[in-house]
Amino acid sequence: MRGPSDATTPSVVSQAVPAGRPAGATASVPPAHADARLIEQSLAEPERFAGLFDRYAEEIHRYAARRLGPENVSAADDVTAETFLAAFRKRGRYDLARPDARPWLYGIAANLIGKHRRTELRRLRALARLAEPVHEPFEQRSHDRVDAEVLRPALAAALAALSRSERELFLLVAWAELSYEQAAQALGIPLGTVRSRLSRTRAKIRRVLEAAR
Amino acid sequence: MNEIDLYRDERPDAAPYDPGTKAMARDRLAAAGRGRTARRRGPYLMVAAGGLALAAAVTVVQALPATPPPPPAQSAQPAQSARAARTTEPALTLMSAAEVLDRAAQAVDEELTPRDDQYVVVRSQTMYGSYALGKKEERWLYRSKRTIWLRARQPEQGPYGVLRIEMLEPRAFPGWPIPRKAFAEAAAGPELRALVDCDGGTIPERLRTDYVSLKRLPADAEGMRAHLYAQEGEPDDADRAAFQRAGGLLRETYLPPAQRKALYQAVATIPGVSVTGTAEDAAGRTGVSVGREYGGQRDELIFDRESFALLGERSVVTDAGRAGAPEGSLLASTAQLEVSVSDTAPEPDEPPCGAKG
Numbered sequence: 001m002r003g004p005s006d007a008t009t010p011s012v013v014s015q016a017v018p019a020g021r022p023a024g025a026t027a028s029v030p031p032a033h034a035d036a037r038l039i040e041q042s043l044a045e046p047e048r049f050a051g052l053f054d055r056y057a058e059e060i061h062r063y064a065a066r067r068l069g070p071e072n073v074s075a076a077d078d079v080t081a082e083t084f085l086a087a088f089r090k091r092g093r094y095d096l097a098r099p100d101a102r103p104w105l106y107g108i109a110a111n112l113i114g115k116h117r118r119t120e121l122r123r124l125r126a127l128a129r130l131a132e133p134v135h136e137p138f139e140q141r142s143h144d145r146v147d148a149e150v151l152r153p154a155l156a157a158a159l160a161a162l163s164r165s166e167r168e169l170f171l172l173v174a175w176a177e178l179s180y181e182q183a184a185q186a187l188g189i190p191l192g193t194v195r196s197r198l199s200r201t202r203a204k205i206r207r208v209l210e211a212a213r
Numbered sequence: 214m215n216e217i218d219l220y221r222d223e224r225p226d227a228a229p230y231d232p233g234t235k236a237m238a239r240d241r242l243a244a245a246g247r248g249r250t251a252r253r254r255g256p257y258l259m260v261a262a263g264g265l266a267l268a269a270a271v272t273v274v275q276a277l278p279a280t281p282p283p284p285p286a287q288s289a290q291p292a293q294s295a296r297a298a299r300t301t302e303p304a305l306t307l308m309s310a311a312e313v314l315d316r317a318a319q320a321v322d323e324e325l326t327p328r329d330d331q332y333v334v335v336r337s338q339t340m341y342g343s344y345a346l347g348k349k350e351e352r353w354l355y356r357s358k359r360t361i362w363l364r365a366r367q368p369e370q371g372p373y374g375v376l377r378i379e380m381l382e383p384r385a386f387p388g389w390p391i392p393r394k395a396f397a398e399a400a401a402g403p404e405l406r407a408l409v410d411c412d413g414g415t416i417p418e419r420l421r422t423d424y425v426s427l428k429r430l431p432a433d434a435e436g437m438r439a440h441l442y443a444q445e446g447e448p449d450d451a452d453r454a455a456f457q458r459a460g461g462l463l464r465e466t467y468l469p470p471a472q473r474k475a476l477y478q479a480v481a482t483i484p485g486v487s488v489t490g491t492a493e494d495a496a497g498r499t500g501v502s503v504g505r506e507y508g509g510q511r512d513e514l515i516f517d518r519e520s521f522a523l524l525g526e527r528s529v530v531t532d533a534g535r536a537g538a539p540e541g542s543l544l545a546s547t548a549q550l551e552v553s554v555s556d557t558a559p560e561p562d563e564p565p566c567g568a569k570g
Contacts, residue, residue: 044563046246053239058230065227073228080230081238088245155223174220202216209216 035101039094049091052101053084059102060084060109063176067113069123075116083109098185106176107186110168121160128157158208166201169194233508233535244343247398310488310503311481316521318477325467327554329366332374333424333467334558336360336551337525338495342386342544343395352386353395354544361465362558363408367423372409375558379403387538407561422466430462432471434478441479452484453507459483460514463523467552480514489513494525496548502527509535510544525549 035052042049060083064076086108087101094104113120159167165187172183180198184191308316327333336359343355358381363374379402383395418426431437441455459480462468468476480486485505492502492515504513509532515524528545530536538544 042246047243049246050239050243053242057235057238061230061235062227065230066225070226070228073231076228077231077234077238080235081241084238084242085245088242152223152225155220170217170220174217175224177221198217205216 034099036094036096036099039091039101040096042088042091046088049084049088052087052105056102056105057084060105063106064109064113066175067120067171068116069120072116072119072123075119079109079112079116082112086112100182103178103182103185106172106178106182107188110172110186114164114168117164124156124160128153128160154209158205161208162201162204166197166204169197170201170205173198236508240342247343308488308501310486313488313501313503313516313521314477314481314486317516317523318474320521322470322522324470325552325554327365327424327467329364329425330556331365332362332555332558333365334360334362334551334553334555335465335467335549337465337547337549338381339547340384340495340543340545343383351392352389353391354384354386355395355398356381356383359465361408362555363423363466365424365554367421367426372407372561373423374408375561376406376408377403377559378406386544387542405559405561407564420461422462422464424467424469427462427466427472428469430472430475432475434475434482437472437475438479438482441476441483450507453505455483456480456486456505456512460512460526463514464526464547465549492527493546494527494548495546496525496550498524498548500524506531509533509537512545523549 035055038048038051042052057080061076061080064079065073068075068079083105087105090108094101098104159171162170169183169187172178172186173180178186180194181191184194187194189197325333338356338358340354340356343353358379360377361374362376367373380399382399383391385391421427431440438455441458442451459476462472462476480503483505486503487505489502489504489511491499492513493499494515498517500515500517502513502515504511509530510528511531512526512528514526516522517524525546525548527543527547530538530540530542530544533540536544
């Protein structure tokens with residue numbers, strides 16, 4: 001209530017309601033470069049770390065929810081909560097030279113989502129199967145106007161055909177809109193690896209999509 | 214076509230993040246932060262088992278410093294200054310929320326007038342839920358005695374106050390065992406914390422609760438209502454956000470009489486606000502409460518039946534499924550015990566913002 005440094009003053013309703021801290025912690029949305037600063041300060045004042053949650057919880061949840069699907073939203077909830085708790089525990093090892101904490105958080109989230117990969121794969125395959133009843137040859141449809149219902153199963157099939165590391169990198173770039181450099185930070189791999197893996201992944205996707213026609 | 218763009222364009226919709234679930238996650242994180250602080254400082258002493266017996270009586274909670282019944286002069290006991298509002302004993306159960314709030318608005322108190330360099334001191338007792346999500350999930354209700362020294366005028370920079378927290382014996386969250394660390398926290402002894410924003414900024418204008426800024430708030434109901442509803446972003450429940458904001462202005466603050474009156478009148482216009490017959494605050498004082506339901510809990514402001522001074526706040530479960538605790542259980546409870554003015558504040562245990570300050 002009293003601003004970010006007094007995290008011990010929740011409103012009465014803190015447990016189930018967001019407005020428990022209506023704006024106390026979110027009000028001053030700082031630029032990304034403030035992330036490192038906040039993490040550094042949370043070493044001395046741990047409760048300040050909640051500020052990072054206020055900045056990025058929605059975004060991380062959105063990514064997890066896309067990966068795991070609307071029927072698994074509780075898994076996305078868990079991934080989000082665990083991402084920030086894990087980040088909190090590991091904050092002492094955060095590279096303070098990196099002002100933007102998003103790649104770090106996405107890296108943790110990607111790892112946690114990875115634990116649900118059977119769920120994710122089952123889902124992608126189910127989506128891919130939706131394409132099968134459509135026997136009409138792809139060429140007979142207008143190339144300019146591909147129905148999402150037709151396209152989406154093919155996209156899902158292509159994602160399911162990727163390896164875990166290919167899918168992780170590709171979706172961080174395509175869905176989370178991380179730059180190559182941020183994706184490299186998130187996954188802890190060299191930039192050169194990001195480039196080569198992405199180009200290999202794109203070729204693979206292209207082949208699957210073409211085969212679907 | 215670039216495959217990356219293709220997937221980006223066809224990105225599936227994301228299921229929304231349920232606000233209650235999100236708040237829960239945030240609270241767990243905040244609790245993790247709190248636990249760390251307490252451990253850092255206190256010796257690990259186990260509290261006698263007596264605490265467990267108490268814990269069984271789940272219903273009693275107390276909680277945060279609630280509000281500021283303005284105390285007369287330098288120090289006042291709200292319950293006693295209640296005399297000020299000369300009202301005959303009304304049939305409370307027949308009163309509407311608007312009537313209770315109107316009485317509260319009309320309540321007269323001796324006014325505090327702190328100078329800019331003085332501190333508003335609020336003493337309170339609180340109980341709130343604590344959640345930990347480590348190897349296994351834990352829940353309990355942590356209790357504390359708090360005293361806050363808030364500079365009457367928030368300085369441009371640096372600490373704006375000091376908070377003393379003394380943890381009391383924890384209580385059980387209904388259905389959950391009290392973890393050992395909750396007792397250890399309670400045994401750690403009082404802690405004096407500097408209140409400061411180490412980012413170098415200060416509390417945003419709109420959210421300040423120092424005396425000087427509260428005195429600048431609208432002194433009419435309509436203006437105050439607009440202030441309560443002036444939220445950033447789009448809260449999923451604007452009425453709830455307004456009610457919460459009202460609580461924020463009353464909690465651990467001294468709200469000058471004109472603004473207090475406007476506030477109570479404004480709260481009476483928030484949809485969903487209703488009256489409860491009788492409610493007890495964290496200090497065991499009984500009053501009449503006005504509250505609003507959200508997320509399976511009813512958040513209430515408790516007023517003295519005679520003086521209509523604010524006694525405290527509480528949150529009671531109204532929907533077991535949504536709240537995760539049996540209906541009627543108390544998940545938060547506070548009592549605001551005393552509001553006074555002081556020339557000085559105690560030294561915090563550690564320099565603000567740590568060594569990196």
